[in-house]
Amino acid sequence: MFKRLTFGLLISAFLILAACGSNGNANSENESDNKSADSSIELKVSLTAQDMSGLETLAKQYESENEGVTINVDRAPDNQFKQTLGAQLASQEAPDLFVQWPGLSKIGLSIDAGYLADLNDVAPLKNIDESLLKGFSKEEKVYGIPWSKNYLAMFYNKDVFEKNQIEIPTDWESFLAACEKLKAAGVTPIALAGKEAWNVQLPWYALAPSTVYAQDQDWDQKRFDNEVQFATSDSWKTVAQQYNQLFQNGYFDENTLGISYESAKTALGTGQAAMMIDGNWSIGGYEEIAKANNIEIGMFALPGNQAGEDIWLSSAPSTGLAVWSGGKQQEAAKKFLAYVFSDENYLTLIGPGQFSTLKTVQPESAEITADIVDVVQNAPSYQFLDIGWPAGPNVDAFNQGTQAALGKATTFEELLTVADQSWDKAVR
């Protein structure tokens, strides 16, 4: 018995040692392989399911224009993509190009691990607004190129607005007035999909830019430096009050926490609800609803600003294409990157209904975006909150925490304290 035990322990000890040992020399292997004959180049590209719908078309075009080049494009749903990519990077067998999400807690991790190639010398970078590259950069170096510009909007049922003679609100007071009018008419002003934590966080994202970041764009950095806090900052308290106002005034459905994204959209389509907050990436879904219900749907920016102040848009880059630093074909990969982001090919790359990240290309505006297009192109904007934050406060306070506030288990103001605690824990 004793012998067997010793044997078992020895095996486990050996295995643990093997586990620790295998991590050290992984990075050095590939550098010597970087030189390879240009005659036949095979590039692998990994994408999520919806990103860059035109990439396959451009890949075929590129293959026919450049002899000897083959490009394999793989797509997978988000979670599957992330897990596969993680395993591939760890085993040093990653695709040459793949997408990354912006933000410290997303692409930041891959940058720190040394997995990504510096893209500063890739041509289209100079045509992209710096604020969109911020989420993909570290210490002046850019590691990912965003293909589209995302933003949050209030999708609204135009027929309901018309029937109740409501103009698109441009500041907080007029927004509240519009909600009040709708409520009096027996319509749920805002269909908030309270069952989905991500949808519950969107009002924070949409309101904070006009209030917090309009006053102080470096707020996040100051929070990192511990100069400011959520709970003691007046601007954040204002945001919490604004959200609380929407809730206390009964502008959400009374069962909001049980309402799924799909039923919220249904309510908007049937006119039971008048507005719904969502991202521009969902435009296709709203166009379908409008068609199915024979109504018109438009978009406007949720105005967190006071009268006379600027409205700030919550806007952020989409995912961005990155090049694997361990790849053998990095130069070829960068060449292909420059090709798909060139002015001629860009619109094919992003597909219909997307907003451009290139200053040099403006896509045609669709009917549904007509009301918001001016704000998207000209208004000041601040990125989605989680991009500049460590992982933690966003989930704890503004996702599930906010659900708790909507269920009256906590208050919106207390959430700010939760956000502080979570932040401090994450950066400890």
Added chain:
Amino acid sequence: MRHKSKLQRVPYTFVLPALLLYLMFFIYPSIQSFYYALTDWNGINPDFNFVGMENFLGLMDNMRFQAAFKNTLLYAVGLTLGQAIFGLLFALLLHGGFKGQSFFRSVFFSPQIMSLLAIGYIWAYIYDPTTGSLNTILNSLGLSGMAKNWLGDLDLALWSVIAVSIWQGAGWCMLIFLANLQSVPKDLYEAASIDGAGTFKQFLNVTFPLLGPAITITLVTGMINGLKAFDLIMSMTKGGPGYATESISTVMYDTAFTRNLFGEAQAMGMIMFIVIFIITIIQLTALRKREVDV
């Protein structure tokens, strides 16, 4: 003598391939996870630090993990007792040998053959407060007072999920109990009825004690399944609203794959492993003791 010992070694050789695979794909990663629970590995970066017990200590003041721990225990107990009681009831009802018996057995067992994810999505629709069929039926029956915000109410959500898990698991328990009931000798009932025992007394003094093995199986596996709760919760509520339906597994998943804190998630996994281990040992010793032989 020597010849014999060589022969004895042969079976081990046959076991070897399976054993190696098992070691490589299960035992080795499991042991590795003990190690990663003591690091700050983020799942991406090959460089990480050894942090000792910090991950475990951090869980002590982690509100979310505590809520999840409590929910998991409630869920496991609720599921185990619920499905065992309903399973036993169905088994007793469908044991007699009447017409249509196998039809009802199939009906009660059918939720068991569906994937938990599919069941979760279907029930999420049924529970929808405005368009869901449950509230629609209640309202049309004039019972609108009973129509609730099933998955949106912080106090009710966990129980709504537990109810679905019982609905899904009861059929399986019924099957175990039915199999066990076949093995109860008829003469014991005869003897009991001669002694003047009614149906209830017969159940209490004959059936119930002899169902020992089935009770052990249903309670132990129910508890283990309950403590691992993930699929149903993920498809119905994703742990929300707030932390109302969060389980250890869902928090663990989110910690690892959304927040990239693999070390901390491994620590949660360790704790879950230890809790399941202890509870199962206690259950097995306690339940085995009360099993009786005919």
